[in-house]
Amino acid sequence: MRRPISLYGLTFSLPLLIWQVLFFVFPLLFLVALSFWTVKNFVMSPDFDAVNWTTMYDRAVFWQAYGTTLALAAAASVLTSVLAFPASYAIAFKMSETTRRWAVFLMVIPFFTSYLVRVYSWQIFLSDNGIINVILGGIGLGPYQMLNTVGATMIGYLTLAFPLVVLLQLFSLVFIDRTLIEAAHNMRCGRLRTVFEVIIPSARTGLVIAALFCFILAFGDFVSPVYLGGGEPTTLSILITDTTKSGQQWPRAAVIALTMIGTLMVVAFAAVKFAYKGKSK
Amino acid sequence: MTKIDTAMGLSRRSLLASGAALLATPMLSRRAFAAPTELTMLAWYGHAEPDIVTEFEAENNVKFIPKYYTGGDNMLGLISQSPPGTFDVILSDAEYVQALNAAGYVEELDPADYALDDYFPEFQQFPGNWQDGKLFSLVTRFGFLGVAYNTDALTEAEAANYNVFWDPKLTGKVGHFDWHLPNLGQMSLLNGNANPYDIDEAAWAGVQEKTMSLRPQVGGFFDYGGTFSSLNDGQMLAFCGIGDWITGVLEKNGAKVKSVIPEQGGLQWSECFSIGKGSAKADLAKKWIQYITSAKGQAKSAQMAAYPALIPNAKGWEVLQAENPDEAKRQGMTKDAGNAMDMIRAGRIKFREWPIQQDLETWNDFWSEYKGA
Numbered sequence: 001m002r003r004p005i006s007l008y009g010l011t012f013s014l015p016l017l018i019w020q021v022l023f024f025v026f027p028l029l030f031l032v033a034l035s036f037w038t039v040k041n042f043v044m045s046p047d048f049d050a051v052n053w054t055t056m057y058d059r060a061v062f063w064q065a066y067g068t069t070l071a072l073a074a075a076a077s078v079l080t081s082v083l084a085f086p087a088s089y090a091i092a093f094k095m096s097e098t099t100r101r102w103a104v105f106l107m108v109i110p111f112f113t114s115y116l117v118r119v120y121s122w123q124i125f126l127s128d129n130g131i132i133n134v135i136l137g138g139i140g141l142g143p144y145q146m147l148n149t150v151g152a153t154m155i156g157y158l159t160l161a162f163p164l165v166v167l168l169q170l171f172s173l174v175f176i177d178r179t180l181i182e183a184a185h186n187m188r189c190g191r192l193r194t195v196f197e198v199i200i201p202s203a204r205t206g207l208v209i210a211a212l213f214c215f216i217l218a219f220g221d222f223v224s225p226v227y228l229g230g231g232e233p234t235t236l237s238i239l240i241t242d243t244t245k246s247g248q249q250w251p252r253a254a255v256i257a258l259t260m261i262g263t264l265m266v267v268a269f270a271a272v273k274f275a276y277k278g279k280s281k
Numbered sequence: 282m283t284k285i286d287t288a289m290g291l292s293r294r295s296l297l298a299s300g301a302a303l304l305a306t307p308m309l310s311r312r313a314f315a316a317p318t319e320l321t322m323l324a325w326y327g328h329a330e331p332d333i334v335t336e337f338e339a340e341n342n343v344k345f346i347p348k349y350y351t352g353g354d355n356m357l358g359l360i361s362q363s364p365p366g367t368f369d370v371i372l373s374d375a376e377y378v379q380a381l382n383a384a385g386y387v388e389e390l391d392p393a394d395y396a397l398d399d400y401f402p403e404f405q406q407f408p409g410n411w412q413d414g415k416l417f418s419l420v421t422r423f424g425f426l427g428v429a430y431n432t433d434a435l436t437e438a439e440a441a442n443y444n445v446f447w448d449p450k451l452t453g454k455v456g457h458f459d460w461h462l463p464n465l466g467q468m469s470l471l472n473g474n475a476n477p478y479d480i481d482e483a484a485w486a487g488v489q490e491k492t493m494s495l496r497p498q499v500g501g502f503f504d505y506g507g508t509f510s511s512l513n514d515g516q517m518l519a520f521c522g523i524g525d526w527i528t529g530v531l532e533k534n535g536a537k538v539k540s541v542i543p544e545q546g547g548l549q550w551s552e553c554f555s556i557g558k559g560s561a562k563a564d565l566a567k568k569w570i571q572y573i574t575s576a577k578g579q580a581k582s583a584q585m586a587a588y589p590a591l592i593p594n595a596k597g598w599e600v601l602q603a604e605n606p607d608e609a610k611r612q613g614m615t616k617d618a619g620n621a622m623d624m625i626r627a628g629r630i631k632f633r634e635w636p637i638q639q640d641l642e643t644w645n646d647f648w649s650e651y652k653g654a
Contacts, residue, residue, distance in 0.1 A: 043384065065653060244358075250358075
């Protein structure tokens with residue numbers, strides 16, 4: 001039987017509802033409306049014309065940027081998750097309570113500095129005359145081009161998402177029932193097999209949600225593809241700025257933004273469904 | 282009592298008078314201590330920074346409140362989304378001035394208010410500033426766009442030709458300032474189009490083909506900050522679409538970069554000041570434009586810390602030559618042959634403008650395709 005909504009319950013849920021309506025639903029509806037507006041001589045006028053949708057969806061460069069962004073974000077999610085897992089595993093299972101607290105603190109510290117500043121500082125390491133190439137030059141190697149490459153963009157994504165992914169994975173790993181691990185060991189299950197057959201399946205929800213957050217951050221990121229990737233290949237965020245640079249084409253930028261939101265929603269729902277599969281009935 | 286007062290030279294009357302005067306002092310000097318009048322300026326970064334505005338602010342008890350934009354479209358967007366009167370002074374690239382006029386965003390100016398006679402003749406009737414014989418904005422500074430290059434990688438003679446971008450030793454080291462107008466304008470010049478922005482469909486197809494052939498050489502597409510850093514750290518060795526407004530700043534800070542106007546010619550960017558429509562401080566805004574277009578203001582503007590520029594005021598050149606002869610020489614604002622005005626007069630420089638026979642959108646769409654290629 002469904003319980004009636006009490007005033008007490010409303011008091012706590014209303015702010016969230018108001019927040020969502022004001023800062024998500026309303027802007028989203030406005031974005032949808034904006035995508036049907038038209039622009040003439042730099043002036044946007046309210047309209048109901050699908051021209052922005054047809055124009056953008058007919059352009060090869062749009063789909064090219066879409067595929068690139070999707071691939072880069074997916075690659076970043078896999079790479080970050082794989083690299084973050086040993087760190088979160090070590091923090092969860094190999095460290096004392098005090099060391100773990102320090103490790104968590106260290107993972108939070110990067111958020112004290114602007115992401116843009118962190119990305120700019122990578123340029124000093126990755127440029128042709130940068131720190132890494134100077135060190136490599138000292139042992140007779142290089143110089144290698146690292147800046148303005150997809151690899152550099154990926155480093156930027158890692159800078160953005162790695163600490164968050166470690167923390168999210170960690171919260172999942174620390175709540176694993178330790179008796180399951182002990183049981184696996186008692187049944188002569190090796191360490192590696194325990195990780196793959198006990199720990200990862202038990203922490204699936206957290207691991208998938210962590211990867212999802214990485215995907216979301218990388219999919220919409222503008223800073224790394226521009227300042228580390230040199231603006232190529234073109235991602236959807238770059239295409240948005242390109243579109244607004246000519247004739248105030250915000251409605252077309254809205255089409256790109258809505259496509260991105262739609263994609264993220266599909267990916268998020270699919271990931272959440274997979275994360276919680278078989279967990280609750 | 283009276284005796285004592287008198288002995289001290291202070292009567293009751295004089296004491297009251299002195300007290301009243303003392304109490305009234307803050308009122309009498311109120312003007313001097315009044316809060317400065319705020320003047321809003323919509324401009325590229327640098328125009329309302331202390332090196333440019335401090336003197337004017339002190340002389341007129343004004344405080345500039347800048348709103349900086351990053352491109353003409355951004356500027357138009359900010360104006361169109363703000364109520365009339367939001368911006369007292371507006372700085373605009375010349376190609377956007379007509380859009381400002383058409384949308385009614387700027388006030389008409391009285392030419393008699395400004396030192397137009399001190400301007401070089403070429404700038405007295407500057408295109409875009411005037412419409413139907415009425416003045417709407419005043420050009421305040423300009424610069425040339427050519428080939429920006431790393432002096433360790435290229436000689437000036439090598440860089441003085443747009444074809445240098447295709448040099449095999451620059452593969453992956455050619456950068457683009459990420460804006461279609463200057464880059465495609467330069468490609469148009471390279472293709473021999475006398476009016477680089479007024480080209481027919483065949484010539485436009487030629488520009489696209491030529492530009493696409495450059496794609497394998499390109500190492501990246503950069504915004505303002507990225508352009509600075511990639512030239513400064515030697516990541517890019519040649520740059521298309523920029524000029525001394527970027528390399529000048531780096532050069533002054535010791536970077537091994539320079540700009541040159543190639544034999545195929547260069548482009549000219551220009552910045553113009555207007556008074557925002559509905560400004561409640563139009564008189565003060567006028568005073569600012571008078572100041573910054575005067576010889577003294579112009580010399581200051583030429584040396585702006587954010588990015589240097591050429592100035593259209595001939596007397597401003599004289600002030601600059603007296604104040605900072607090295608900078609006057611570096612920028613070519615001297616009486617020597619081959620100076621900036623000689624280049625314009627020799628027809629080597631074309632205005633950067635919007636495409637005339639194609640839509641702006643067509644050029645931008647091609648630019649996106651080029652980037653994605």
